[in-house]
Amino acid sequence: MAIVRWDPVHELASMHERLNRLFEDFGGRAEDEGIMCGDFVPPVDIYQTDAHEVVLKAELPGLKKEDIDLRVEQNTLTITGERREEKAVKKDRYHRMERVCGTFSRSFSLPATIDPERVRAEYQDGVLTVTLPLREESKPRQISVAIKS
Amino acid sequence: MEVERLGRMFDELWGSASQTGRWVPPVDIYETDNHEVVLRAELPGMSRDDIHLTVEQNVLTISGERKYKPEIRREQFHRLERLAGPFSRSFTLPSSLDTSKIAAAYEDGILSVTLPQREEAKPRQISVAVK
Numbered sequence: 001m002a003i004v005r006w007d008p009v010h011e012l013a014s015m016h017e018r019l020n021r022l023f024e025d026f027g028g029r030a031e032d033e034g035i036m037c038g039d040f041v042p043p044v045d046i047y048q049t050d051a052h053e054v055v056l057k058a059e060l061p062g063l064k065k066e067d068i069d070l071r072v073e074q075n076t077l078t079i080t081g082e083r084r085e086e087k088a089v090k091k092d093r094y095h096r097m098e099r100v101c102g103t104f105s106r107s108f109s110l111p112a113t114i115d116p117e118r119v120r121a122e123y124q125d126g127v128l129t130v131t132l133p134l135r136e137e138s139k140p141r142q143i144s145v146a147i148k149s
Numbered sequence: 150m151e152v153e154r155l156g157r158m159f160d161e162l163w164g165s166a167s168q169t170g171r172w173v174p175p176v177d178i179y180e181t182d183n184h185e186v187v188l189r190a191e192l193p194g195m196s197r198d199d200i201h202l203t204v205e206q207n208v209l210t211i212s213g214e215r216k217y218k219p220e221i222r223r224e225q226f227h228r229l230e231r232l233a234g235p236f237s238r239s240f241t242l243p244s245s246l247d248t249s250k251i252a253a254a255y256e257d258g259i260l261s262v263t264l265p266q267r268e269e270a271k272p273r274q275i276s277v278a279v280k
Contacts, residue, residue, distance in 0.1 A: 043230035043231045044228060044230050045230060045231045046228040047226045047229075048227070049221070049225070054227075057194070057231065059191075059258070060193070060258075061191040061192070061193040061257060061258030061259050062191065062257050062258065062259045063257065064257075086177070086179065088182075089181070093180045094177065094178065094179045095178040095180070095186075096176060096178040097177050097179075098154065098177060099175045099176070099189070099191055125193060125194055125195065125257065125258045126191070126257045127194040127258060
């Protein structure tokens with residue numbers, strides 16, 4: 001069951017963006033811009049459980065629940081949000097800045113076997129877990145076949 | 150830092166082909182107005198017992214391991230982007246920090262380590278009497 005289409009162009013584009021960001025770091029941007037914010041692509045795991053549910057886990061450390069937006073629209077699940085930079089910390093106070101802040105958006109097309117009405121989500125320890133149960137009618141059924149002798 | 154990031158990027162690019170990529174949690178370090186140095190490491194989805202924090206001779210080391218859920222078999226995955234496995238990062242601390250007053254907290258997948266500066270290292274204002 002294919003739940004997501006791998007999009008190499010998108011991945012290349014994000015790679016390109018990150019490379020750009022890297023070289024901007026080297027060259028240095030205008031000083032008055034404050035803390036730089038780029039786009040980040042949170043890593044996502046998707047797996048199917050034995051309980052006939054598809055589980056999506058996205059790494060969104062350091063976000064608040066209110067900053068995460070999750071919606072299902074026409075069989076497409078979209079997670080969007082924004083990670084803001086540390087407030088009240090000026091750029092010259094940083095010794096090391098590896099974490100990326102900014103907006104993110106990831107979309108996944110859901111198979112028709114998912115029941116969009118029963119999608120539930122929780123956020124704990126920086127991980128957003130979205131549980132997508134399968135429709136009753138698409139769960140595998142066991143049909144016992146009586147074999148007449 | 151840039152070299153490390155480049156290394157990490159290429160690790161991600163080429164390393165993803167191998168079974169488990171090397172996981173390097175990103176870290177921010179900054180100074181606050183209260184004369185503290187704060188280190189924030191992204192360690193989402195870990196249990197507190199799996200994070201180890203040590204200070205030895207002015208070197209702070211964060212290490213640990215994120216385990217794959219054993220109850221989920223590989224063939225059940227549709228997409229596997231999150232890295233797992235052991236990690237270790239070390240940082241040399243300046244001697245102006247008081248390592249005996251180290252404090253750490255884990256919230257929303259972020260490990261925050263706070264190190265206050267020694268009293269004697271804090272900036273002082275000395276008023277000069279002008280005759």
